[in-house]
Amino acid sequence: MATQAHSLSYAGCNFLRQRLVLSTLSGRPVKIRKIRARDDNPGLRDFEASFIRLLDKITNGSRIEINQTGTTLYYQPGLLYGGSVEHDCSVLRGIGYYLESLLCLAPFMKHPLKIVLRGVTNDQVDPSVDVLKATALPLLKQFGIDGESFELKIVRRGMPPGGGGEVVFSCPVRKVLKPIQLTDPGKIKRIRGMAYSVRVSPQMANRIVDSARSILNKFIPDIYIYTDHMKGVNSGKSPGFGLSLVAETISGTFLSAELASNPQGQGAAVLPEDLGRNCARLLLEEIYRGGCVDSTNQSLALLLMTLGQQDVSKVLLGPLSPYTIEFLRHLKSFFQIMFKIETKPCGEELKGGDKVLMTCVGIGFSNLSKTLK
Amino acid sequence: LSKPSQVGSGQKLGSRNLIDETSDIEDLLKEEEDYKEEKNDPTETSVTEDNEEDDDTREELGGLFRVTQPDRECKHKADSLDCSRFLVEAPHDWDLEEVMNSIRDCFVTGKWEDDK
Structure with a gap:
């Protein structure tokens, strides 16, 4: 410079x-x-x-x-360059740790990003690749980031401490982003999930499914939880199992929750039944918080609103997470942008807790490094 | 569960460790030496003569020294785990009918507004 x-x-x-x-x-x-x-x-x-x-x-x-x-x-x-990249992530954190930031940067590359990430696909700390695939990708689509080349594929699953998982993420580039108006989350029409098990009995996944269903069935009948048992080299280096759940509304909002078993050699063994039930309860907590974007993706939505065209964007969120609150401060110092924050009390409605309506005018960020074809 | 009202009070804490500056990279290490330890380990209470800090949590000793009581939360926050997950601090008991009813209308099976 x-x-x-x-x-x-x-x-x-x-x-x-x-x-x-x-x-x-x-x-x-x-x-x-x-x-x-x-x-x-x-x-x-x-x-x-x-x-x-x-x-x-x-x-x-x-x-x-x-x-x-x-x-x-x-x-x-x-400058953000992109292109075909491979990266071995540290097994101390999940691939989600890296992927979350890539989701923020990928639309603004010079060349579309196609990246192979190796490491831990599911752990207890970071959002798993399954959850990001089910929640962050539909969110990016709301901003006009879409197309055939937009995908996140889990090739191999890897659990901590060994890792050995592999995912492929590819994302098209955009010159400008569309503003969004997400003020009505809509009603939940179905719940989908993924119960996975690697290097343990495939029966574990079935046991998780039954227990999670027993809780969620009290609310809605349309529940389908896929079981995924990867074998051989596709099962990574460490044993484990877990569940991710996603509630989808009629207006395209995705709320998620997930749990994974303790890493091998750390902590007590977790029963798949307990894991399934607890994960279902976490999803109910997330539904209680509510909003049009789930709590893990709040900051991604606010970033893309900031970088949108010079037009008003609105999004209804549940309570802001500590990570999001800090992110808003950072947005202010890097982009001099401040959001209008209005609380929407839940009142007498049976729709969970208080919500927050976030409004801003995009700064009109445009991706100048994108090549014209 | 964190209420939106906490947003305002928390904002003051965080802005403290943000300093806008125009420094060069070359004096990166030099500045490190000049950099004063403002916030000490929360477990120890140190005596300092620096009166310029506008920390509310300090008492005066004999009208001359000030005892620093660094903000525990702020210190803890600066070096804690960088994670976007929003953990549930006070979970509801989802076996209670009353709690289950609190989200009943979030589902298509619940009550619909008249205009839909």
Whole structure:
């Protein structure tokens, strides 16, 4: 860059991804100090280093400086390049950790991104690839990111601690995004789910399905939970099982919940029946929170509203997650944008808890690096 | 369950660790030395003469020294896990009929508004 933009400075390792993603999109450098400065093991962890390497792969001309102890990171973003990329994610975090940021960046590449990610597809910390596929992709479609090449495929499933999973994510590029008006979530017409098991008896998945259904059937009859038992090399390196559930409304809102078994050698064994029931209850909690976007994708929706055309976008959300609240602050510092936040009390209606209506005018971000054909 | 009203009060906490600056990359390490430890470990209480900080949670000692009591929550937040999942802190008891009824109309099987 000819004239260097003012850099933003932060402390601590939390919210690292959103800081680097917003830095890349806005072109403003960031400096992050005191990363675990008082920890016995100070500095960036492997999974964060892997994330920074991934950013380096999909951009062109990024400048990354890390001090000797890894407690300070300086990042001057390059241009989003895209293309065909492969990346081995750290098994300390799920592929979802990396994919969430890729979903924010992929529509703004020079060349459409097609990326192979290897690592942990399902864990207890990050949104799983199954949930992102079922919730984040339909959300991006609302903004006009669509087409045949838009897909997220699970080739191999990998559970922690060994990993060994593989997914392929490809996303078309867009010059501008459409504004959205999502103010009515609509009523839930069906519930779908995926019960998976790897390197354990396939019966586990069936046991999960029965117990989850026993709770959800009290609300709606249209429930179908697929069972997925990958074998051989497609089952990764560690045993485990889990469930993800998605409730779909008549107006195309997707609310999700998920649970995974404890990683091998960590914690007590989880009964598939308990896991199924608890996951069903988590979905009911998510339905209680409600809104037009589920709690994991709130920040993605707000980002794409910010980057939309100069037009009004509205979205009704459930209570904002701590991650989203921080994301709003970051949006303000990187893009000088503030949302109008109106609470919508639930009142006497039997539709769960209070909601929040978020309104903003897009900044008219356009992808100038996209090549014309 | 977090209420939207918490948004406003939390906003003050976070803006504190954000400093807008125009620094060069070259003095990246140099600045690190100059950088003062403003917030110490929450477990220890240190005495400092710095009066410029506008921290409300401080008491005066003999009219000369101020005892810093760093914001625990803020410190904890800066280095905690970077995760987008919104965990349920106070789960409902979904076996109770009353709780189940609270989301009854979110489903197509529930009551519909007159205009639909």
